[in-house]
């Protein structure tokens with residue numbers, strides 16, 4: 001029962017960190033849930049709309065384009 005209450009509380013206070021592409025959630029987790037498309041066994045496209053796998057916070061997934069300027 002306490003677990004259900006805790007889950008409900010987590011859903012009510014779902015953090016929103018969308019806007020800045022990130023590799024990790026502020027909670028410390030680097031595991032993200034994203035929607036993606038596979039082709040020949042490889043990921044060819046993914047949505048930037050991501051969710052932390054640990055705390056459920058809403059995040060923006062990174063793309064290679066986000067780091068292109070930083071490398072030059």
Ligand SMILES: [Zn+2]
Nearest residue numbers: 025027052055
């Ligand atoms: Zn998190």
